[in-house]
Every structure is written in structure tokens, then in C-alpha cells.
Amino acid sequence: MARKLLLEHINVPGINTLDVYRSKGGYASVEKALKTMSPEDVVEEVKKSGLRGRGGAGFPTGMKWSFLAKPEGVARYLVCNADESEPGTFKDRYLMNYIPHLLIEGMIVSSFALGAKVSYIYVRGEMMPQIRILEKAIAEAKNAGFLGKNILGSGYDLELYVQPGGGAYICGEETALLESLEGKRGNPRIKPPFPAIAGLYGCPTVVNNVESIAAVVPIINEGGEEYSKIGVGRSTGTKLISAGGNVKKPGVYEIDLGLPVEEFLYSDEFCGGIANGKRLKAVVAGGSSVPILPANLFLKTINNEPRLMSYESLADGGFVTGTMLGSGGFIAFDEDQCIVRNTWNFTRFYHHESCGQCSPCREGTGWMEKVLHRLENGHGSLSDMDLLVDVSKKIEGNTICPLGDAAAWPVASAIRHFRDEFEWHVTNASEAVTRNFGLAHYADPLTKKEAVA
């Protein structure tokens, strides 16, 4: 069993309190960083670790930090992105709920590395219970001298605040998040300038995901080089995977990157297979935005190599036969699930969450939702699939922020891999309302050849 770096003590009773957290070695990285390291040393360790942004994009965190502009006399900010709302992802809620001090510890070390004197944790508004947990933990940390003026006698000052959002998926995009934190609508900004140059209040700002910031703690404790030994290739370290949908044991799992997907899905240590003795039809591996894959393509790449839970292996085959690790929101679909209905559901989500700033996304997501709705309800035509692909292509890459891409990919991939199921909804319209297409040739394991519908 692999070592856990983030969730090692998650089941210790009272780990949400400062005393218990400290008794398990908590806040050691703050003492190490503030007393024995310079901010540049901390950035260097994070660079060495190979840590990649855990929010979905996978951009190297150390590199992001090194881009931060440091003009004289201008404040710098670290903002933690806890606006977790990618369908399928619930790891940040879990982490903040059960081990809030880990995030606060990471925030202190990261803020020190970046020279931020005030940092914010932007939590989605629906997570009010987690906001209260974090605020209590911050008060405890401040009482113990880990926040405030002259932390541990190092001369470094830091104030940490929690900011609630208002319920908008788009605020997970970093510039929309900054707009929201400034008290405005969450419309993403045109980049450049990037937040590293002009972010919160026009000052240099770094925005990092909850998990990325938490991962800084073991990186500082053990050294970036040790951390980089975990994992495979450029996917270093551990990753929290939120397993949901039709798996037997849904929940948050910490895995070493590079774990074979088959082991993750079927071993009792993790998901434990598909619930209710059913078979796997499809998987969305990294949150609803990433391309959906049929079971056979998910478990093995097109070259018949076992797929691994890593940035590279999941992306093997590009968008034709691969997908992305994304935020680690793992959604399994069993044989009874309807791909058309699910695609409509996801598209409704993106239509609802589009901020309305760019026409291709504002209008396109609505069109796709309508077309998918009529397909699902038996009013579609065979030309609708090409229409959907056409609309998705016209959204993709033509918007200010990646929400447009995120809305286009699930539709394009569903039609790419499950076109016969979409066609069946047209040719067998009355049946499609009452029953599902079934497994066809997607299932795993394939026990017998099934007739298509």
C-alpha cells in the first residue's frame, strides 16, 4: 500500500483541531520554511518536486510561482481556489472538512514563498460548513502564533481570510475568481496580462487549487526531490481522486500517480468495482469537462497498453482515443446509464454556468442543450449528431476562458465514441424514452458478444 502524503492522518479523531494536528507533526513545514529557508528556497523545492496544478490544468506549480512579478512597494497575493464545482470532483470539500489545518499550513508556507502578506481562500458559497471549519482553524492557528505578526519570530507577517463565493462554476477559472473576490460578476478577464503580473486589485497574484497548496506541506517536509520520486515520468507525487457514479465504494482516494486504472477501479483498496454487480460502460476520468471514454478505451490505450492514472497515460491518444486527468473527478457509468441523457445533463450544466460574456459559449451551450434534449426525448434527427459536432467545434477555442472548451469536449467525445447510441435514439425514438441502449460493444469485461440494441 502506497504512503499517503495528504490523507495519512485523516481518520485520526480530532485531527481538525490544532492540538491533534500538531501532535501528528502538523505545522512542521512552517517551522522549517520560516526558520531555515529563504522564500527562494521554498520555490526551488516546489519546482524540484515536479508538482503540477491539481485543479485540472496540470500546469507546474513551481513554474507558476516563479512567474510572479515582484515590483518594489506593490502588494502580492496568494489566493487559494476552493471554488470546487467541477461535476465529479469533491476532493477539496473532503480535505477542508476533515483536515483544514493542512490547507492553512500550506497557505502559510506558500504565502511565505511568494512574499504575500495577505492571502485569501476563496471557497464556493455552498460550502458554508467548510467555511466555518476553516475560519475556526484559522483562529486556532493565529492563537498559536502561526498567523499574524512576526510568525514564529521570523519577522514574516501574514493574514489569512476565507471568502465565500456566490454559487457560480465559472469562478473556478482564476481570473473570474479574482473578479468575484473583488465583488464583481464572475466574468473571466482577457489574458494577458496574467494574474502573475496583474491579478487581485491589479497586483501580482498567484491562484492555486486547494490540493496543490496542501501538497506543498509534504514537499517542504520531505524535500522536493523525495516527492518527485513518487509517481511516473512528469506525473509526480500523489493525487486525490474523487470516485463517484456507479462505483461500489465512492469516495476520495489518495493514489500515487501512475497507478493502473484497472487497479483503481476494481481493487478493494479503492473503488471496489462497479456497484450492484453491473458492468462498466464508460468513464469520465477527470471531471465532467474531459472527454468521456468507453470502458474498453479507458482501460487500455489504442495500442493495447494498460492505462495508468497519470497526466500522460490518460491523455495517450489525444482526444481521438484518450482523455485527461483533469481535476481527478472520476465518474463511472454502469451498463444501465444512457450516454445521450448524461450528455444532455452535462450540457445543461454548462449552459447554466456560462457567464454569458462570449457569444459562442453563451449561445452554443444553449443550442447544444436544446438539440440534446430533443434527441433524448425522441424528437431528434440523424443530422443532429453532425450539428452538435459542428456547434461544439465553433465554441472550442473561440472563447475568453476554457469553459467553452469544457462544454464542447464532452459533447464531441460522446458522439465520437457513442454515435450508434445517439443514432439509436433517433431510429428507435419511442423505445429510447423508456429503455436504454445497453452496453453494445463498450463493456468491460466483455463476457459475450452483444447484439447492438
Place this chain on the structure above:
Amino acid sequence: MLRVEEAQAPVEFSPELIKKFDDIVSRYPAGKQKSALLPILHLVQAEHGWLSSKAMDKVAEYLHLQDIEVYEVATFYSMYFLRPQGKYVLEVCRTGPCCLVGAEKIMDHIEQELGVKEGEVTPDGLFSWRGVECLAACGYAPVLQIGPEYTFYENLTNESVNKLIADLKARGSS
């Protein structure tokens, strides 16, 4: 669809609430008090149950903003109610992963139990319900939340929903 409704009674913020506002404003650099807008709207909604235009005007006055700056924010974010709601608003997650394990049936059941359509308020003023987008709790699906504390109810079944509604009824009418 999104229109701002008028409250009948004049809106006054209590000194305790204003003190909470002051505390929030102190988190931001001088002159950046607009950052306090979202948290303050949450507090106002928790107190009044929804955001009337009178309440929003008051917030604008407090933060030295134009009224429109408050309206545009309140209409953008899905958590702010622009019309009166039931005392308990059941918000059921309706996005993909929850639907894989039966969220739609739970919504049908709630509609039947409460006897009102999505967005409407029960005659006794106790309940309203709506489907909301992903609540980031896919591993505990189906889920619903109830403001203003945003308490979470996980792994819902028809029976647990019935019990929840009965409990809330007992609490709400006492």
C-alpha cells in the same frame, strides 16, 4: 426572468449585522470594500430569507456603491434569491453524477411530497425546492442542502427525504 422584487416593509440592518459587515470590510485593503459584497449579501439573505431591492439598495449605501453594482452581482450568482422563498429551501443537486444514482427520482418525490413545483412556495410558507448544479459531493449522492447554514443531507432515499420533511415541519411550526 431575473427580476428584482420589492419588499413591502422597509429594510433596516441591526447594529449586530452592521458590526459583522464592518468586520468583513476590514479584511480587504483600504478602498477595496467592494470585495465585501458577496459575503454581505449572504448575511443579508440569511437574515431576511431573500434579497429585495430595498435590501440591496441598503447594501449599496453601506459599501458606497451604485445600486446597479449590487444588482448585477446578485443576479449573476445562483445562491441569491431575488424573490421570497419558503423558510426551508431544499436544493437538490441535479448534475450528472447525482443523476446516475437517482437524483431525478428524488426531485420527483420531493415535488410530490411538498405538492409544489420547482421554485414555488408551499401554502404554509415553510418549503420551497429547486434543482441546483453540482454541489461537489458526488461521492455521497444524491444530496441536497438547506440554507442559510447550508446543512448537507447525503445518500438520499425517499424515506430519508420523508423524514427530513417531517422533521422540518415539526421544527418550523413550533
